[in-house]
Amino acid sequence: MASSNFIDYVKINARSGAGGPGSVHFRREKYVDKGGPDGGDGGRGGHVILRGNAQLWTLLHxxxxxxxxxxxxxxxxxxRRKGAQGKDIILEVPLGTIAKDAETGHQLTEITEDGQEVIILPGGRGGLGNxxxxxxxxxxxxxxxxxxxGLESWIILELKVLAxxxxxxxxxxxxxxxxxxxSAAKPAIADYPFTTLVPNLGVVAYRDYRSFIMADIPGIIEGAAHGKGLGLRFLRHIERNSLLLFLVPANSEDLNAEYETLLNELREYNPSLLDKQxxxxxxxxxxxxEDGRKDVTQQLPPNVPHVFISAIAQEGLEQLKDLIWKALNEPLSVY
Known part of the structure; x- marks a missing residue:
């Protein structure tokens, strides 16, 4: 997913169709010069509809x-012939998309299933004929x-990555x-902060042809919950994850303090995030x-399962996958 192609926020002016007017008409046929009223109803105006599409990963389109x-x-x-309905507008969106009213911020709907359809602006009803x-x-x-x-409104579409x-x-x-x-994902990697500017998704293969989806969320800094750094722009993606895997580098000055800072940013942004595993x-x-690992272990929070890994040295990765799979399928208590 190239950074220039990852769009997770769009604002659209949407307008549903007006209903057609009813007809004023009287039956007029040969030998029936005073037939009664037979005006048909107008057709319904077109809806504005969101439809989930599992093949989409971004709002780029x-x-x-x-x-x-x-x-x-x-x-x-x-x-009594009824007018045709106005053609609906269907906007296909990736799973995890939330629609909000731009003026009030009220959430209209969220799309979480493939093929799910939700009318966000209904078309006007057709008028009754005479x-x-x-x-x-x-x-x-x-x-x-x-x-x-019809109805008109500015709609905000926000994508929260599902992983x-x-x-x-x-x-x-x-x-x-x-x-x-x-995984087979190819995110940008470099030795400077904020290399990752967009969430990246990867399918992680596990034993016996099983798999799970992992999301790399752009780095958090202290104050992110208040908009610092990439802050609020990407914290929302964490809300959709079943499990949170905290990464703290071994060369950190204080691993426990770094973990607590990350935890506090999530708490500031949305306290319910702390309910996740x-x-x-x-x-x-x-x-x-070996001695260094013992020292580090003493700094770590005792009630959170941990594992030592090295992506470069290919160390601890299978143990990490086992731990993740067990947590996803045999839920642990919340810490």
Missing amino acids: LKYTKHVKAEPGVAGEGG DHFKTSTKQTPQYAQPGEP DVGLVGFPNAGKSTLLSVV RLLAVSKADLLD
Whole structure:
């Protein structure tokens, strides 16, 4: 997923179609010069619909779509013929997309299943033809209902990446390197902060042809929950992960303090994130000897399962996969 192609936020002006007007018409045939009213109903206006598509990973295809407008319904006709419905506008979005009203911030819906369809702006109802308004005392109504107007609104579409495991760590913690080693993903890797500018997804192969999805979220810094660094732009992606894997490098000055800082940023952003299962991986473990690992272990939180790994030296990766698979399928208690 190239960084220039990963779009997780778009704002669109959407307008549903107006309903068609009902018809004012009277039956006129040979030998029937005073037939009753037979005006048909107008057709419904087109809806604006979101549809989940599991083949999409980004909102890139909607980046330059600023206005969408569904068609209006067609007017009714004589002979009680109903007007055709306006054509719906269907916006296909990746799974994990949330739609919000741009003015109020109210969440309209979230798309989590392939093929799921949700009407975010319904089309206006068609008006009733004059056939509906005849009575015993008013047998020739000269009026019909107009169609209901369509709705218009600015809609925000936000993508929250769906993954089993989300990697959480400071810049340069080794998240991208780990993802590139355990999956076929090819994230950008370099020795400077914020190499990763977009979330990257990788399918991690496990034993007996099983697999799980891992997401590399751009690095968090202290104050990210208040918008510092890449902050709020990517913290939302963590909300969709079943399991959070914290990565703390072995050469960190204080591993426990770094872990607590990461934890605090998640708490500041959304306290419910702390209800997710957590694992801790000490990356760059090839820098430590046996005594060094013992010292590091004493710094780690005692109630969080941990493992030493080195993506470069291919060390501890199978143990990490085992730990993740067990946590995903045999849920641990929340720490």
